[in-house]
Amino acid sequence: MSDDDVLLSVRGLEVHFPIRSGILIERQIGSVKAVDGVDLDIPRGATVGLVGESGCGKSTLGRAILRLVEPTAGTVTFDGTDLHNLAGEDLRRMRRQLQMVFQDPMASLNPRQNVQSVLSEPLRAHGIGGDHAARVRELLDVVGLPASAANRYPHEFSGGQRQRIGIARAIALEPQLIVADEPVSALDVSIQAQVVNLLEELQDRLGLTYLVIAHDLAVVRHIADVVAVMYLGGLVEQAPSDDLYATPLHPYTKALMSAVPIPDPEVEDTRQRILLQGDLPSPADPPAGCRFHTRCPFRQPTRCADERPALRTVPGHPEAHTVACHWAEEIEAGRIRPDAAAVVAPNPQHASDPAA
Amino acid sequence: MTSTEPLLDVRDLSVTFTRKGGPTVRAVDGVSFTVRPGETVSLVGESGSGKSVTSLAVMGLLPRRGVQVGGQVLFDGDDLLTLPRDRLRDIRGRDIAMVFQDPMSSLNPVVPIGVQVTEVLERHQDLHGEKARAAAADLLARVGIPDPTRRLKEYPHQLSGGMRQRALIAMALACQPRLLIADEPTTALDVTIQAQIIELLKELVQDTGAALVLITHDLGIVAGLCDTVHVMYSGRVVESAGRRELFARPRHPYTGGLLGSVPRLDAPRGAPLHPIPGSPTDVLRWDRGCAFAPRCQNRVDACTEGPPPLESYAGRSLRCLNPLTESEEVSA
Numbered sequence: 001m002s003d004d005d006v007l008l009s010v011r012g013l014e015v016h017f018p019i020r021s022g023i024l025i026e027r028q029i030g031s032v033k034a035v036d037g038v039d040l041d042i043p044r045g046a047t048v049g050l051v052g053e054s055g056c057g058k059s060t061l062g063r064a065i066l067r068l069v070e071p072t073a074g075t076v077t078f079d080g081t082d083l084h085n086l087a088g089e090d091l092r093r094m095r096r097q098l099q100m101v102f103q104d105p106m107a108s109l110n111p112r113q114n115v116q117s118v119l120s121e122p123l124r125a126h127g128i129g130g131d132h133a134a135r136v137r138e139l140l141d142v143v144g145l146p147a148s149a150a151n152r153y154p155h156e157f158s159g160g161q162r163q164r165i166g167i168a169r170a171i172a173l174e175p176q177l178i179v180a181d182e183p184v185s186a187l188d189v190s191i192q193a194q195v196v197n198l199l200e201e202l203q204d205r206l207g208l209t210y211l212v213i214a215h216d217l218a219v220v221r222h223i224a225d226v227v228a229v230m231y232l233g234g235l236v237e238q239a240p241s242d243d244l245y246a247t248p249l250h251p252y253t254k255a256l257m258s259a260v261p262i263p264d265p266e267v268e269d270t271r272q273r274i275l276l277q278g279d280l281p282s283p284a285d286p287p288a289g290c291r292f293h294t295r296c297p298f299r300q301p302t303r304c305a306d307e308r309p310a311l312r313t314v315p316g317h318p319e320a321h322t323v324a325c326h327w328a329e330e331i332e333a334g335r336i337r338p339d340a341a342a343v344v345a346p347n348p349q350h351a352s353d354p355a356a
Numbered sequence: 357m358t359s360t361e362p363l364l365d366v367r368d369l370s371v372t373f374t375r376k377g378g379p380t381v382r383a384v385d386g387v388s389f390t391v392r393p394g395e396t397v398s399l400v401g402e403s404g405s406g407k408s409v410t411s412l413a414v415m416g417l418l419p420r421r422g423v424q425v426g427g428q429v430l431f432d433g434d435d436l437l438t439l440p441r442d443r444l445r446d447i448r449g450r451d452i453a454m455v456f457q458d459p460m461s462s463l464n465p466v467v468p469i470g471v472q473v474t475e476v477l478e479r480h481q482d483l484h485g486e487k488a489r490a491a492a493a494d495l496l497a498r499v500g501i502p503d504p505t506r507r508l509k510e511y512p513h514q515l516s517g518g519m520r521q522r523a524l525i526a527m528a529l530a531c532q533p534r535l536l537i538a539d540e541p542t543t544a545l546d547v548t549i550q551a552q553i554i555e556l557l558k559e560l561v562q563d564t565g566a567a568l569v570l571i572t573h574d575l576g577i578v579a580g581l582c583d584t585v586h587v588m589y590s591g592r593v594v595e596s597a598g599r600r601e602l603f604a605r606p607r608h609p610y611t612g613g614l615l616g617s618v619p620r621l622d623a624p625r626g627a628p629l630h631p632i633p634g635s636p637t638d639v640l641r642w643d644r645g646c647a648f649a650p651r652c653q654n655r656v657d658a659c660t661e662g663p664p665p666l667e668s669y670a671g672r673s674l675r676c677l678n679p680l681t682e683s684e685e686v687s688a
Contacts, residue, residue: 053547256547261576261579
């Protein structure tokens with residue numbers, strides 16, 4: 001991929017939050033490694049999906065890219081400019097190009113600000129002149145809200161409509177990149193699809209590039225061109241969406257995908273699941289070696305616990321498909337079998353019951 | 357494995373919230389369903405569909421002021437709605453138990469887990485002291501909490517979300533209830549933890565023969581777990597069927613719309629989603645017509661002229677005047 005095609009490039013990004021202790025003299029006694037060495041490229045005009053469970057650092061990564069939290073180390077290059085070196089007015093100007101859509105539309109809108117004011121605030125903040133009222137009407141039209149919405153307040157809207165306002169605010173400055181942090185997870189099922197469709201439509205119309213952060217793999221599969229899977233501060237697998245879902249290579253990706261329920265009894269009764277034991281370890285004290293080895297059903301002695309695997313390509317798969325697992329080839333070939341306790345066989349009682 | 361006598365028989369349940377100087381709100385309106393021993397029944401719906409209020413009414417957990425509950429809730433022949441409070445307390449916790457959505461707000465934050473679990477055993481099974489503690493440790497071990505004796509001394513904030521939900525399930529199982537009501541038991545959890553909890557519930561139903569009422573908005577969970585599904589919209593059941601029939605041939609436009617709007621992990625990429633237009637708040641009052649009519653693409657004039665009746669045929673109930681036909685199902 002040539003550099004022109006990459007809109008945003010993240011290299012070695014780390015965000016460590018200090019843990020302090022002491023009353024009079026505060027000392028740092030450790031750090032929460034929320035993001036710990038992430039490389040990610042976002043191609044221009046594409047949608048990159050970032051999936052992972054809560055606490056894996058996906059939101060922090062999104063915020064660090066926009067410099068809403070300061071990275072501890074690493075670089076973020078946007079369109080050839082290193083964002084980390086920007087400060088003051090330059091950074092503020094750059095923010096026009098990078099916008100964010102938040103998860104909870106009620107919490108991210110000021111309840112005392114009407115929609116007209118919400119949507120024209122970015123225009124005022126960046127000193128854009130012209131007819132703000134007309135621009136607000138145009139934005140409302142783009143996200144599918146009536147022009148009369150401009151004089152109303154956030155509490156007068158439903159959840160889906162509020163998320164539309166949040167999206168309208170994000171596109172008000174005609175940004176190039178939008179980071180959407182769980183854009184649909186607070187919404188009702190029938191509304192989620194409306195917002196997903198709106199995001200896709202806006203991408204086609206305005207040529208936007210998205211980084212969509214979500215825990216719902218089905219939504220990410222639907223919307224993203226490239227998917228990155230994150231576990232405990234690091235990426236474990238990254239691939240074009242179709243490749244990832246057709247042939248997941250990392251044990252965590254496999255487990256994550258088998259955990260997603262599919263609304264079809266035929267599929268649910270016949271598929272095999274990999275069940276992970278236990279919870280996510282604490283990012284303040286991540287396991288040595290492969291971060292996932294404490295829960296991995298494919299774990300092998302010594303190497304998994306000793307050496308942290310880096311993202312690499314696997315023969316027989318496209319170059320864009322990278323995985324951070326020492327044993328990806330062996331697992332794919334079936335030479336390493338998962339721990340029997342972690343495999344849940346299809347439900348025989350349901351599957352063999354033709355009357356049900 | 358299911359016997360014919362229903363364990364729980366909810367008949368024409370209605371719940372109306374009244375407010376001084378405000379309009380009354382009918383949250384649940386004529387809901388009927390039965391649950392047999394060993395059966396898993398699901399109530400599916402979006403926010404505002406009345407599914408949680410239904411479960412609270414069954415458990416008798418709604419406040420008495422400002423709420424009118426009508427109909428019958430027969431548990432083993434006794435009407436829970438008219439039972440004296442002390443008899444209800446004996447049944448609740450022992451024969452019927454409930455697991456709530458948010459484990460943090462249903463556990464007492466200043467009381468150790470052990471005390472909260474043994475409390476149930478003391479109240480219903482007359483176990484005390486060391487015996488109760490041993491039984492509590494067994495329960496925690498059974499729901500997959502490692503190192504249960506240590507966990508018993510810990511407070512809710514020291515446990516992770518999945519662990520808290522397990523503790524809550526352990527409390528619900530303490531007296532081997534015959535009916536377990538789970539209200540969105542996995543909504544607050546991550547997918548890998550959700551899979552663990554669902555697997556746990558499945559095992560429990562199989563091992564103990566208890567009946568399970570699962571309340572959820574997630575059709576995926578329903579597809580893997582339930583025998584019978586009731587789809588609710590705006591306080592009424594709009595479609596009921598066995599899960600295979602329901603997923604293979606949804607007849608109500610709302611059911612079809614829900615299935616069409618969920619992105620599926622196994623669907624080809626780029627397959628378009630078909631959202632239901634409008635939002636769950638755009639409802640018509642049931643006495644004027646079908647509540648779903650304002651969002652329905654199969655609407656006919658008769659839909660807004662009066663409430664559509666719930667008609668039963670071939671093991672399925674349907675409240676619709678112009679249901680989906682075979683050819684429309686997929687595109688709905």
